[in-house]
Amino acid sequence: AFTRPGEDDTIAVTNPTYTLYGTLAEMYGVRVENHPAAAPQYSLPEEFIESPAKILFLPNPNPPIGTFYPAADLECLAAVDPDRLLVIDEAYVDFAPNDAMAVYKKYDNILISRTFSKSYSLAGLRIGYAIARPQLISAMNKIRDSYNVNRLTQAAAVAAWNARGYYADMVNRIREDRAFLAAALKERGCTVPESHGNFVFARKAGAKKLYQQLKERKVLVRYFDTPGLDDGMRITIGTRAELEKLLETLDSLG
Amino acid sequence: AFTRPGEDDTIAVTNPTYTLYGTLAEMYGVRVENHPAAAPQYSLPEEFIESPAKILFLPNPNPPIGTFYPAADLECLAAVDPDRLLVIDEAYVDFAPNDAMAVYKKYDNILISRTFSKSYSLAGLRIGYAIARPQLISAMNKIRDSYNVNRLTQAAAVAAWNARGYYADMVNRIREDRAFLAAALKERGCTVPESHGNFVFARKAGAKKLYQQLKERKVLVRYFDTPGLDDGMRITIGTRAELEKLLETLDSLG
Numbered sequence: 001a002f003t004r005p006g007e008d009d010t011i012a013v014t015n016p017t018y019t020l021y022g023t024l025a026e027m028y029g030v031r032v033e034n035h036p037a038a039a040p041q042y043s044l045p046e047e048f049i050e051s052p053a054k055i056l057f058l059p060n061p062n063p064p065i066g067t068f069y070p071a072a073d074l075e076c077l078a079a080v081d082p083d084r085l086l087v088i089d090e091a092y093v094d095f096a097p098n099d100a101m102a103v104y105k106k107y108d109n110i111l112i113s114r115t116f117s118k119s120y121s122l123a124g125l126r127i128g129y130a131i132a133r134p135q136l137i138s139a140m141n142k143i144r145d146s147y148n149v150n151r152l153t154q155a156a157a158v159a160a161w162n163a164r165g166y167y168a169d170m171v172n173r174i175r176e177d178r179a180f181l182a183a184a185l186k187e188r189g190c191t192v193p194e195s196h197g198n199f200v201f202a203r204k205a206g207a208k209k210l211y212q213q214l215k216e217r218k219v220l221v222r223y224f225d226t227p228g229l230d231d232g233m234r235i236t237i238g239t240r241a242e243l244e245k246l247l248e249t250l251d252s253l254g
Numbered sequence: 255a256f257t258r259p260g261e262d263d264t265i266a267v268t269n270p271t272y273t274l275y276g277t278l279a280e281m282y283g284v285r286v287e288n289h290p291a292a293a294p295q296y297s298l299p300e301e302f303i304e305s306p307a308k309i310l311f312l313p314n315p316n317p318p319i320g321t322f323y324p325a326a327d328l329e330c331l332a333a334v335d336p337d338r339l340l341v342i343d344e345a346y347v348d349f350a351p352n353d354a355m356a357v358y359k360k361y362d363n364i365l366i367s368r369t370f371s372k373s374y375s376l377a378g379l380r381i382g383y384a385i386a387r388p389q390l391i392s393a394m395n396k397i398r399d400s401y402n403v404n405r406l407t408q409a410a411a412v413a414a415w416n417a418r419g420y421y422a423d424m425v426n427r428i429r430e431d432r433a434f435l436a437a438a439l440k441e442r443g444c445t446v447p448e449s450h451g452n453f454v455f456a457r458k459a460g461a462k463k464l465y466q467q468l469k470e471r472k473v474l475v476r477y478f479d480t481p482g483l484d485d486g487m488r489i490t491i492g493t494r495a496e497l498e499k500l501l502e503t504l505d506s507l508g
Contacts (some may be wrong), residue, residue: 124405151378
């Protein structure tokens with residue numbers, strides 16, 4: 001028999017982070033612990049590390065800043081309680097120095113999730129995968145919707161995986177352009193925390209107005225109107241031409 | 255705020271019917287009322303009609319027999335309680351005399367669901383749609399997974415819809431072959447209730463053994479090892495050549 005979801009369940013997240021963990025948890029009546037991480041380092045908060053929640057969700061790298069937590073940090077989270085699940089969301093991992101597989105192998109309470117939406121450019125396909133111990137996968141299979149990945153999607157994901165050399169080249173290009181963009185934004189007075197994603201977060205006085213002015217000129221970046229993020233913009237690494245267009249537009253705004 | 259699912263929720267289904275309603279309800283901790291409908295007519299049970307459940311699920315036609323409930327039956331269900339939702343699953347409706355749109359227009363508590371898996375031959379795509387009042391659709395949108403239908407699937411479904419003349423011809427062929435198969439099975443001593451789906455349910459003494467013998471000869475039909483269904487087989491209408499192969503194999507079994 002299944003227990004009803006949410007009755008005494010809690011998850012823990014840091015803040016800022018990907019907001020959908022909290023949204024989905026609320027949808028299922030699950031309580032959400034929200035632990036602020038402080039700029040500029042965004043070190044993992046002690047309350048998050050020691051949280052009594054059943055599941056911790058940590059994207060690594062963590063959007064929208066792009067913070068990358070090294071293996072020692074992840075081990076620290078996994079070691080606290082073998083019955084507490086650590087979900088490491090590696091949506092952006094291909095843009096980072098390394099993945100968490102080495103840590104995963106040392107602990108039984110880690111689930112790694114990945115997606116074809118970022119480094120494989122297949123966001124329109126809604127396909128990803130999870131890596132976890134058989135016992136957990138088998139529990140998830142019990143409540144997984146039947147036939148939850150359709151045949152076209154499976155074929156496309158396999159084709160993308162077989163073409164991973166092509167995508168590795170693209171990822172390298174994006175890393176180079178990320179460095180180019182970060183440097184160019186710093187030259188223009190922005191504060192840019194080191195990002196390990198396919199985006200940078202650029203802080204500048206008047207960020208909200210800047211975002212609106214860019215939008216009026218059809219340059220779309222992401223603005224988050226929430227404390228801790230409302231002083232900057234997340235800029236995705238597009239093509240080099242798109243980045244130059246962004247920089248020109250910023251310059252034209254004076 | 256969302257209420258937690260399942261805490262005091264009940265759905266009602268008839269029996270036999272599509273089994274996934276019950277499975278999914280149990281997964282969410284929702285109680286399932288199961289109301290047996292009696293052969294050979296499978297009329298809607300009085301307890302189902304009067305059920306205090308929050309939602310009634312009725313496929314029309316209803317697998318695996320293929321029973322079709324006329325508009326008067328559906329009106330009867332919808333009229334009992336305006337706050338009770340009637341879900342009419344029209345997965346097989348294109349093989350039936352008519353759909354429930356006329357009834358739908360007269361009541362505010364009906365949701366019609368449809369799929370591209372049957373009459374549009376796109377089972378591998380996992381795509382369907384629902385028809386309901388804006389208020390209900392908007393409530394469902396709140397808890398719908400984000401981006402739940404991917405772009406390839408949307409394109410394929412639109413293409414199939416635009417080719418609906420082609421599929422209408424196919425549906426007519428299947429109706430003709432359903433009549434052909436039902437008659438041929440009756441000639442061979444089977445009892446075949448009238449089916450309005452793309453399948454027939456054929457009852458015969460020793461059905462389970464027959465199913466196994468067919469399987470050994472690579473003719474695959476569906477056997478349900480449950481009371482009320484274990485005396486027959488559900489046979490999907492394949493190509494005419496496949497149906498003839500089935501009949502030949504039955505004949506060879508004596």
